[in-house]
Amino acid sequence: MTPKTVPSCVYKTAQAFRDKGKPFALVILLDSMLYVEATAKTAVAFEKALKAWSAETLPTLYRSNVRVFICSPTIVKEVTLSKSKTLKR
Numbered sequence: 183m184t185p186k187t188v189p190s191c192v193y194k195t196a197q198a199f200r201d202k203g204k205p206f207a208l209v210i211l212l213d214s215m216l217y218v219e220a221t222a223k224t225a226v227a228f229e230k231a232l233k234a235w236s237a238e239t240l241p242t243l244y245r246s247n248v249r250v251f252i253c254s255p256t257i258v259k260e261v262t263l264s265k266s267k268t269l270k271r
Contacts, residue, residue, distance in 0.1 A: 188251065188258055191216050196253035205255040208235060212248045225254075 192209050195218060199207045204221040206228035211217075220235050222228035243263060250261050 186249075186260065188260060192251050192253070193258055196251075196258050199253070200255065205253075207253040208232060209251045209253060210243075210248055211251070212243070212246055 189211065192211070195209055195216060196207055199205070199218070199221050204223055206222040206225060207218055208220040208228075208231070209216065209218055219239065220228070220231035222231055240263065248263070250263060252259050252261055
């Protein structure tokens with residue numbers, strides 16, 4: 183199985199938030215629509231936002247056609263949803 187490429191719209195969105203001073207972002211591609219679920223200025227604040235998002239929103243996405251991306255100051259990475267209600271990096 184070959185890894186899927188990250189869509190250019192995700193890179194453009196990540197760059198737009200970096201330009202606004204928020205280098206950390208959680209972006210989902212749900213049914214071909216792009217959503218920015220969380221942004222933060224620091225890694226610590228982003229971890230808190232991810233925990234809150236995982237508890238509230240993540241369980242509702244298991245049956246959806248969704249791709250999840252973590253954007254940091256240096257990389258954009260696709261992560262997978264796991265049944266243990268966490269994101270696997």
